[in-house]
Amino acid sequence: MAAAATLSRKDFVSDQDVRWCPGCGDYSILANVQKVMPELGVPRENVVFVSGIGCSSRFPYYMNTYGFHTIHGRAPAFASGIKSARPELSVWVVTGDGDGLSIGGNHLLHVIRRNINLQILLFNNRIYGLTKGQYSPTSKLGSKSKSTPAGTIDHPVDPISFALGAGATFVARTVDVDAAHSQEMLLRAHQHKGTAFVEILQNCPVYNDNEWLEIEDRKTRAEAGLVLEHGKPLVWGPKGQKRGIKITDGVPSIVELAEGEDPVAKGVAVHNEKHASAAYAFALASLARPEFPMPLGVLRAVEKSTYEDMLDAQVTGALNKQGPGDLQKLLMSADTWTVGG
Amino acid sequence: MSEHKKPVEEIERVAVRFAGDSGDGIQLTGTKFTEATALAGNDLSTFPDFPAEIRAPAGSLAGVSGFQIHFASSDIRTPADQPDVLVALNPAALRANIEDLRPGGMLVINSDAFVTKNIERAGYQGDPLPALRSKFRVVEVPFSKLTAKALEDLKMGTRDAERSKNFFGLGLVYWLYNRPIEPTLRWLESRFKGEIREANIRALKAGLNFGETTELFPTSFAIPKAKIQPGTYRNITGNVALAYGIVAAGQCLEKPVFLGAYPITPASDVLHELSAYRNFNVRTFQAEDEIAAASVAIGAAYAGHLGMCTTSGPGFILKQEAVGLAVMTELPSVIIDIQRAGPSTGLPTKTEQADLLAAMYGRNSESPLPILAAATPGDCFHIMIEAAQMAVKYMTPVVVLSDGYIANSSEPWLIPDVKTLPRVKVQHRTEPEGFFPYLRNEETLARPWAIPGTPGLEHRIGGLEKEEKTGNVSYTPQNHGRMGFLRAEKIRRIANDLPPVEINGADRGELLVVGWGGTHGAITSAVNDARAAGQDVSSIHIRHLHPFPLNLGDVLKRFKQVLVCELNGGQLWRLLRAEYLVPAESLSKVVGQPFKVGEIRARINQMLGGKA
Numbered sequence: 001m002a003a004a005a006t007l008s009r010k011d012f013v014s015d016q017d018v019r020w021c022p023g024c025g026d027y028s029i030l031a032n033v034q035k036v037m038p039e040l041g042v043p044r045e046n047v048v049f050v051s052g053i054g055c056s057s058r059f060p061y062y063m064n065t066y067g068f069h070t071i072h073g074r075a076p077a078f079a080s081g082i083k084s085a086r087p088e089l090s091v092w093v094v095t096g097d098g099d100g101l102s103i104g105g106n107h108l109l110h111v112i113r114r115n116i117n118l119q120i121l122l123f124n125n126r127i128y129g130l131t132k133g134q135y136s137p138t139s140k141l142g143s144k145s146k147s148t149p150a151g152t153i154d155h156p157v158d159p160i161s162f163a164l165g166a167g168a169t170f171v172a173r174t175v176d177v178d179a180a181h182s183q184e185m186l187l188r189a190h191q192h193k194g195t196a197f198v199e200i201l202q203n204c205p206v207y208n209d210n211e212w213l214e215i216e217d218r219k220t221r222a223e224a225g226l227v228l229e230h231g232k233p234l235v236w237g238p239k240g241q242k243r244g245i246k247i248t249d250g251v252p253s254i255v256e257l258a259e260g261e262d263p264v265a266k267g268v269a270v271h272n273e274k275h276a277s278a279a280y281a282f283a284l285a286s287l288a289r290p291e292f293p294m295p296l297g298v299l300r301a302v303e304k305s306t307y308e309d310m311l312d313a314q315v316t317g318a319l320n321k322q323g324p325g326d327l328q329k330l331l332m333s334a335d336t337w338t339v340g341g
Numbered sequence: 342m343s344e345h346k347k348p349v350e351e352i353e354r355v356a357v358r359f360a361g362d363s364g365d366g367i368q369l370t371g372t373k374f375t376e377a378t379a380l381a382g383n384d385l386s387t388f389p390d391f392p393a394e395i396r397a398p399a400g401s402l403a404g405v406s407g408f409q410i411h412f413a414s415s416d417i418r419t420p421a422d423q424p425d426v427l428v429a430l431n432p433a434a435l436r437a438n439i440e441d442l443r444p445g446g447m448l449v450i451n452s453d454a455f456v457t458k459n460i461e462r463a464g465y466q467g468d469p470l471p472a473l474r475s476k477f478r479v480v481e482v483p484f485s486k487l488t489a490k491a492l493e494d495l496k497m498g499t500r501d502a503e504r505s506k507n508f509f510g511l512g513l514v515y516w517l518y519n520r521p522i523e524p525t526l527r528w529l530e531s532r533f534k535g536e537i538r539e540a541n542i543r544a545l546k547a548g549l550n551f552g553e554t555t556e557l558f559p560t561s562f563a564i565p566k567a568k569i570q571p572g573t574y575r576n577i578t579g580n581v582a583l584a585y586g587i588v589a590a591g592q593c594l595e596k597p598v599f600l601g602a603y604p605i606t607p608a609s610d611v612l613h614e615l616s617a618y619r620n621f622n623v624r625t626f627q628a629e630d631e632i633a634a635a636s637v638a639i640g641a642a643y644a645g646h647l648g649m650c651t652t653s654g655p656g657f658i659l660k661q662e663a664v665g666l667a668v669m670t671e672l673p674s675v676i677i678d679i680q681r682a683g684p685s686t687g688l689p690t691k692t693e694q695a696d697l698l699a700a701m702y703g704r705n706s707e708s709p710l711p712i713l714a715a716a717t718p719g720d721c722f723h724i725m726i727e728a729a730q731m732a733v734k735y736m737t738p739v740v741v742l743s744d745g746y747i748a749n750s751s752e753p754w755l756i757p758d759v760k761t762l763p764r765v766k767v768q769h770r771t772e773p774e775g776f777f778p779y780l781r782n783e784e785t786l787a788r789p790w791a792i793p794g795t796p797g798l799e800h801r802i803g804g805l806e807k808e809e810k811t812g813n814v815s816y817t818p819q820n821h822g823r824m825g826f827l828r829a830e831k832i833r834r835i836a837n838d839l840p841p842v843e844i845n846g847a848d849r850g851e852l853l854v855v856g857w858g859g860t861h862g863a864i865t866s867a868v869n870d871a872r873a874a875g876q877d878v879s880s881i882h883i884r885h886l887h888p889f890p891l892n893l894g895d896v897l898k899r900f901k902q903v904l905v906c907e908l909n910g911g912q913l914w915r916l917l918r919a920e921y922l923v924p925a926e927s928l929s930k931v932v933g934q935p936f937k938v939g940e941i942r943a944r945i946n947q948m949l950g951g952k953a
Contacts, residue, residue, distance in 0.1 A: 045799055070666060339573075
């Protein structure tokens with residue numbers, strides 16, 4: 001079809017009516033993804049969106065690409081099959097906190113561990129929306145929901161720490177309403193070779209409104225969020241109230257900075273997304289509200305061999321070494337005997 | 342072959358069972374004997390029967406492993422109801438197997454193992470042998486001592502030397518039945534090194550020489566070559582045939598194969614086998630669980646590969662939601678369930694045929710798919726080619742049922758000429774003009790297989806109900822009814838491609854015995870024996886369980902009585918009664934073991950009463 005270079009956002013909009021609730025954060029995410037797609041340089045027919053079940057998982061229907069809306073929690077496994085079979089395809093998994101971290105936690109772990117070269121967008125709204133308001137595995141302890149009128153009694157999982165623990169080679173966090181930052185993260189995720197995990201803080205206006213308000217609201221974001229930039233010190237805060245993050249023995253602490261003071265001289269860590277060890281990224285991931293600002297941006301981006309490359313190398317290697325398989329020879333590959341006619 | 346000075350008696354058939362501890366190498370011994378027997382040109386059928394534990398406590402009943410082989414100069418189809426010879430390496434092996442030995446049969450024991458400690462561990466109150474001498478021909482051979490003697494200058498520990506005793510026993514039985522030892526020698530030379538190789542070779546030869554010199558065996562036996570269809574043969578187990586069938590299915594469709602699998606008994610061997618065939622464009626993916634194994638296979642099918650997965654009962658159930666998605670999205674894939682005894686974890690190494698209704702009805706809602714079942718080890722090859730071609734022609738997941746018995750048992754297999762295998766070129770949709778994801782082929786009702794990477798065919802599919810033709814999400818009642826009909830009608834139309842059921846025996850009469858899957862051999866043998874005895878009985882074997890062949894109802898109605906034999910509580914029996922309203926009876930067996938021919942014969946006799 002149309003060459004990648006000539007595509008525009010509209011080419012990625014499907015003819016289906018979008019059926020998320022008014023005000024849902026998914027609208028912004030959809031717009032950001034459609035905006036970024038033409039910039040990837042990938043022919044539209046080579047793009048596949050794969051999802052599981054949940055509000056976020058309706059995403060593929062709205063993308064004018066190939067799309068596969070699969071079963072609850074298993075999108076990473078379907079996507080693993082697609083990408084391992086056809087490495088030339090650009091495969092995007094869209095999931096949520098329930099789909100990805102509850103019913104599908106096992107598959108999320110293993111797709112990341114295998115470092116299959118695909119993008120995972122996990123929309124985190126800390127609630128089950130499609131089933132109408134039960135708490136999710138990322139809901140804060142004590143959260144009141146339809147299924148927990150007295151508050152949750154299970155400790156939440158942090159998506160970023162989970163991904164790092166699974167050995168993720170690319171981990172980033174962004175927020176639904178910040179179009180520029182979201183698009184940058186989507187581009188970075190696509191450029192990364194290996195599994196790229198992006199947590200997108202997303203608002204559910206119906207069942208868990210304003211969960212991320214202090215990050216989404218521009219007035220409070222400078223205070224609540226720490227924007228990561230490779231090679232720049234971990235400094236945040238409104239003008240005149242800058243502070244920095246120091247990491248000692250893997251444990252982060254806050255350093256107050258006077259106006260114009262050099263943060264590095266005060267021991268503030270300089271962001272390095274390429275640390276070979278994941279320990280630094282774990283320390284960043286541990287930064288949580290209200291004590292610390294929430295990190296936004298790329299926490300980790302390192303190189304590792306990918307599953308589908310190694311699989312293809314084995315296929316090519318076997319072909320080079322043994323030649324194309326000869327079925328008749330295979331069937332005869334045992335002691336044989338011939339009975340005369 | 343060794344020079345025989347003792348007389349050789351010619352016999353038509355014999356069944357031998359080897360039994361010992363699971364650490365004694367019984368399965369290996371049986372496999373090697375089978376290979377030698379195959380090369381001797383006999384027809385044969387084997388039945389390996391082993392515990393699920395890797396190493397149960399030595400000498401315990403739970404740890405007994407057995408391997409039975411039936412071989413003959415005539416056509417045989419089962420491993421035989423009763424062995425004529427039992428080789429028992431310890432008292433536990435004796436106790437677990439002696440009831441099966443034919444009265445008057447030969448019992449060969451390792452007399453070194455019959456010490457008080459072992460006798461008690463097997464649960465005997467005292468030495469069991471005196472009581473057995475009046476019923477069987479008991480031959481006591483000090484396997485361990487004779488093996489140790491043959492290896493004495495190798496300076497191996499007693500324990501290591503003891504481990505070669507199965508080869509001593511194998512050598513002895515090779516002598517007894519005049520089997521060639523060269524294939525086993527070649528195998529030992531390629532497989533082992535150094536002292537272990539030497540020890541096993543010496544033990545094998547020592548067993549052979551012992552047979553020739555000892556006065557315990559006055560004669561040996563010869564079984565002439567079987568008169569079977571001309572051609573080149575090999576010995577094959579169901580699981581190896583299944584793996585080859587998967588490779589062949591890919592080659593015949595000119596498609597790369599993508600196998601998703603999670604280790605499970607008794608299916609893992611297929612994964613092992615296929616993982617070695619990367620140069621056949623076969624990709625194996627050991628998934629994190631059973632669900633993922635099905636999901637990666639269906640994902641690969643969506644991307645244009647031949648997606649398959651191999652599993653057994655518990656894993657099959659976990660896959661069902663993903664299989665339901667393949668039904669809804671109409672993606673071609675093959676799911677192979679090598680059934681084992683259950684429910685739950687059940688008896689992982691034992692056989693059963695109780696997943697038929699799970700395959701038929703085990704998914705949520707109306708979700709029809711074709712079901713095929715392999716009849717014999719060799720049939721596992723051909724059925725995979727058929728299943729894969731059915732899957733792509735009709736754009737549907739297909740379930741293939743095998744079972745633990747045919748998976749592990751073996752038979753001589755007429756190696757097919759690959760040039761004669763059916764080849765089909767898959768047509769992927771590429772034309773954007775007039776394309777709809779659920780536009781159907783008028784004849785087969787299959788939707789197009791439009792794969793990612795095809796310009797202009799970008800579309801979305803998923804588990805939500807589809808609008809006819811466009812494939813858009815639709816919740817309207819009329820559309821749902823229409824799509825449900827189309828999904829079912831598509832599967833019904835597969836019957837048009839199926840060969841008619843063939844009748845073994847007269848095409849009408851008093852009694853028809855019906856079977857499916859791995860019971861084929863036992864049923865055919867029982868019915869042939871009964872017919873030879875003048876009884877009015879025929880049999881059919883149903884290889885296509887859904888949809889049924891078009892002539893099935895007519896065939897069933899041509900017999901006054903119908904008996905359905907299966908290793909479950911009557912699953913095919915229920916389907917046949919429901920579908921055709923025939924007053925069929927059920928012979929059901931659920932003990933983790935295949936049918937004995939005698940069990941089927943007895944029921945035939947009962948049903949025919951005085952009319953025999």
